[in-house]
Amino acid sequence: GRSKLPNVGTTIFTTVGILAKQHRAIDLSQGFPNFEADPRLFELVNKVMHEGYNQYAPMQGDYSLRETIANKIEKLHGTVYHPEMEITVTVGATQAIFTAIAAFISPGDEVIILKPAYDCYEPAIELNGGIPVPIQMGLNDYAIDWDALKNAITPKTKMLVLNTPHNPSGKVFSKNELQKLETILEPTDIIVVSDEVYEHIVFDENEHISLSQIEGLANRSFICASFGKTFHVTGWKVGYCAAPSELMKEFRKVHQFAVFCVDHPTQKAMNTYLQDESLYLGLKSFYQKKRDFFLNALNSSRFTYSPCEGTYFQLLNYSQITNENDEAFARRLIIEFGIACIPISSFNLNRRQDGVLRFCFAKKNETLEKAAEILCGL
Numbered sequence: 001g002r003s004k005l006p007n008v009g010t011t012i013f014t015t016v017g018i019l020a021k022q023h024r025a026i027d028l029s030q031g032f033p034n035f036e037a038d039p040r041l042f043e044l045v046n047k048v049m050h051e052g053y054n055q056y057a058p059m060q061g062d063y064s065l066r067e068t069i070a071n072k073i074e075k076l077h078g079t080v081y082h083p084e085m086e087i088t089v090t091v092g093a094t095q096a097i098f099t100a101i102a103a104f105i106s107p108g109d110e111v112i113i114l115k116p117a118y119d120c121y122e123p124a125i126e127l128n129g130g131i132p133v134p135i136q137m138g139l140n141d142y143a144i145d146w147d148a149l150k151n152a153i154t155p156k157t158k159m160l161v162l163n164t165p166h167n168p169s170g171k172v173f174s175k176n177e178l179q180k181l182e183t184i185l186e187p188t189d190i191i192v193v194s195d196e197v198y199e200h201i202v203f204d205e206n207e208h209i210s211l212s213q214i215e216g217l218a219n220r221s222f223i224c225a226s227f228g229k230t231f232h233v234t235g236w237k238v239g240y241c242a243a244p245s246e247l248m249k250e251f252r253k254v255h256q257f258a259v260f261c262v263d264h265p266t267q268k269a270m271n272t273y274l275q276d277e278s279l280y281l282g283l284k285s286f287y288q289k290k291r292d293f294f295l296n297a298l299n300s301s302r303f304t305y306s307p308c309e310g311t312y313f314q315l316l317n318y319s320q321i322t323n324e325n326d327e328a329f330a331r332r333l334i335i336e337f338g339i340a341c342i343p344i345s346s347f348n349l350n351r352r353q354d355g356v357l358r359f360c361f362a363k364k365n366e367t368l369e370k371a372a373e374i375l376c377g378l
């Protein structure tokens, strides 16, 4: 046939979202907040629109925003990216990831992916003729099998995609793990796409280590981030990526023809908003309270879990409740019990992983409370 992606259907987030609406279910499926963002941010967008920032932004992104991003990265991670050559503003992290893949992957190139994985990586690889090479993370602890990773590297391996904090498991990669990766990649020229959209959402004693902090990874990585996650505006679709200039040069060759530039007023507003670092540094404690609230409310349920280390997703194991497969159970939860979540085999194309569902806790406490009440009754 003519399809370039014959095995791809409609994403799980769209199909579950529609089913949840049809059945008026409490929706803890797709990752987005159901509370409003800071009204000051809306005022900032309104203000810059009236100031006339309504035409094309620079192709690479508003320069002052790129400077602010560079300062933020340097302050948090000690790494210097030059705003002119090494930072590009993108239509969310999705476009950053897609563009990095499109810029470097040619037919036959292999790309290593750690599974379960967020769903946008593999189609982007396949569209460019690349071959996704899945490495399964540990089934309960999401540990990395370093030997498997090492053995997966061939002369055709062009890229590796890493996501920390990790969606859907909530795993946060430690410095030690990233240094292991650095050592394994050292003899290769594999490029890394580092999906760090949940960089500010980490809990307990966990710390987000950006790949930009690890020298042997920073010099081969695209660091992809999203303001949607950080400022509770997933619908605005603004993000950015940072990479050494020789990688960014190729990235921009694709970016300029795929989108040219990103929404101008939003970029201007984000630049002002980002000046107050407490707005993103406070995100951890904000979401830790939500995670703890949700988990406390699940105390009397039959679900089992380890509290997530980061992201706004919590995996719940339901094997004490039913032995149905996760897709069937997730469907029944919507239709019969009025609660929506994501079955995690959707992140696993290559194998089923029954018994585990993903719940988004970026929701009002009243929503989490109602959800927990239903879940405790199962």
Ligand code: PMP
Residues within 6 Å of the ligand: 031, 091, 092, 093, 094, 095, 118, 163, 167, 195, 197, 225, 226, 227, 228, 229, 234, 237, 238, 239
């Ligand atoms: N990567 C991961 C791991 C995500 O969970 C998401 C979105 N929720 C994205 C990328 C996409 O981010 P954006 O909405 O900024 O495109």
Ligand code: GLN
Residues within 6 Å of the ligand: 013, 014, 029, 030, 031, 032, 167
């Ligand atoms: N990243 C969000 C999630 O994991 C979904 C974004 C999307 O729908 N593509 O729920």
